[in-house]
Amino acid sequence: MFASxxxxxxxxxLMIYSTTLSSPVNLMPRQLVYALVGLLAFFFLAFFDYRNLxxxxxxxxxxxxxxxxxxxxxxxxxxxxxxxxDLGFFRIQPAExxxxxxxxxxxxxxxxxxxxxxxxxxxxxxxxxxxxPVFLILIEPDLGSALVVFSTWFVMLLFSRMRKKHLAIxxxxxxxxxxxxxxxxxxxxxKTRVYTFVNPSADPRGSGYNxxxxxxxxxxxxxxxxxxxxxxxxxxxxxxxxxxxxxxASTAEELGLFGSLFILTMFGVILYRLxxxxxxxxxxxxxxxxxxxxxxxxxxxxxNIGMNIGxxxxxxxxLPFLSYGGSSLITTFAGLGLxxxxxxxxxxxxxx
Numbered sequence: 001m002f003a004s005x006x007x008x009x010x011x012x013x014l015m016i017y018s019t020t021l022s023s024p025v026n027l028m029p030r031q032l033v034y035a036l037v038g039l040l041a042f043f044f045l046a047f048f049d050y051r052n053l054x055x056x057x058x059x060x061x062x063x064x065x066x067x068x069x070x071x072x073x074x075x076x077x078x079x080x081x082x083x084x085x086d087l088g089f090f091r092i093q094p095a096e097x098x099x100x101x102x103x104x105x106x107x108x109x110x111x112x113x114x115x116x117x118x119x120x121x122x123x124x125x126x127x128x129x130x131x132x133p134v135f136l137i138l139i140e141p142d143l144g145s146a147l148v149v150f151s152t153w154f155v156m157l158l159f160s161r162m163r164k165k166h167l168a169i170x171x172x173x174x175x176x177x178x179x180x181x182x183x184x185x186x187x188x189x190x191k192t193r194v195y196t197f198v199n200p201s202a203d204p205r206g207s208g209y210n211x212x213x214x215x216x217x218x219x220x221x222x223x224x225x226x227x228x229x230x231x232x233x234x235x236x237x238x239x240x241x242x243x244x245x246x247x248x249a250s251t252a253e254e255l256g257l258f259g260s261l262f263i264l265t266m267f268g269v270i271l272y273r274l275x276x277x278x279x280x281x282x283x284x285x286x287x288x289x290x291x292x293x294x295x296x297x298x299x300x301x302x303x304n305i306g307m308n309i310g311x312x313x314x315x316x317x318x319l320p321f322l323s324y325g326g327s328s329l330i331t332t333f334a335g336l337g338l339x340x341x342x343x344x345x346x347x348x349x350x351x352x
Contacts, residue, residue, distance in 0.1 A: 001269070001274070001336060001339070002042075004273075009329075011251070011263070013035065015243070015251050015254070016243050018254060019235075021235070027243060031326075031329070034330060039333060041337055042333040042334065042336055045337030046337045046341050047341070049345065050289060053104050053289075053338075060105065064098045064133060068095070068137060071083065072140070083142050091327075092326075092327055095145035095149075096327035096330075098137065098149060099149055099152070099296055099331060100331050100334055100335050103156075103289065104289065105129060106130070106152075106156050106157075107156075107285055107289040109126055110159075110160045110284070111288055118161055118163050123162055123166055123170060126157065130150065143186070145316075145317070148303075155295045156288060209240075210246070210314055211310050213239045213240070213249075214249040214308050216233060216238075217233035217250065217252065217253040218252040221255065221260075222256050225252070225256030225258070226254055227254060228254050231250060233250075233253055234254070239253075243324040244323045244324050244325060247319055248263065248304060249308045249309075251263065267297070267301050273339075274290055278290035280346050293335040293336070293338065297332070300317050300318070300320055304319040
């Protein structure tokens with residue numbers, strides 16, 4: 001798991017260097033600093049007993065809610081979204097840290113609730129815990145991060161002791177919420193992304209530009225790619241957000257099918273190890289924690305790559321380990337560090 005994450009990190013650093021080669025400031029040195037902080041977080045949490053997190057969940061929850069409120073008042077507005085708290089030397093994106101914090105909180109809640117989750121009251125209670133940070137993230141607005149937090153909660157709940165009839169009621173409520181959200185919550189540009197997903201060629205120079213350029217970049221890479229620093233779409237800046245949201249398309253263009261398969265394989269190894277960690281955890285808290293980290297990563301990978309190849313609407317979700325961004329990288333390494341802590345405290349078993 002650690003080796004695969006390192007390989008993805010090295011590839012991400014290479015692609016960030018390549019995609020910002022012609023920019024006034026190359027972002028690779030900054031990402032390298034974030035990577036070192038992320039590795040420190042990984043090793044610290046790997047040696048930390050994950051069970052001690054149960055004592056800090058309320059403090060973690062309070063901290064993340066306060067930070068999401070603070071970002072609304074003092075956060076830095078970039079391209080219409082207020083998502084970052086500028087500390088001068090580093091910009092913190094609380095929504096990224098909220099993804100992992102909510103995994104920890106839900107893992108404890110599901111562990112301690114146990115049979116109580118057969119009561120719909122406890123299912124609703126878990127939803128309230130998640131709804132507060134999701135709402136605060138939505139009003140930034142940051143639909144992508146809110147979707148990750150919400151989806152992770154929902155799939156974790158599926159592995160609990162919740163009754164099937166309560167699941168049906170919950171799905172009905174979610175459908176109703178989606179309808180209300182479409183008419184009263186989503187911003188016009190977010191609705192446009194959905195329309196663009198259905199027919200990106202309808203406005204190739206406007207709302208459909210990002211998707212079409214990404215698809216062109218992926219397809220033009222061929223089997224072996226154009227070479228590092230030689231991608232037309234990324235180097236000539238036809239592809240927007242080439243070092244963040246669309247870094248997979250940049251990689252596919254410069255490293256081709258082999259580069260894309262390498263990314264998918266490394267993520268496959270990490271996700272497989274997380275599943276094995278959940279299966280062999282010595283307690284329910286460790287099992288739910290590993291599952292939550294698994295789904296947190298899986299959802300981000302599926303949505304990011306899906307939007308890069310045009311099979312999902314465009315949302316601002318980074319590709320773990322590869323996309324430029326300190327908060328995302330540190331959060332991802334911290335999540336794997338917690339998973340490694342679960343592994344270290346399993347019984348003496350051997351992975352197949």
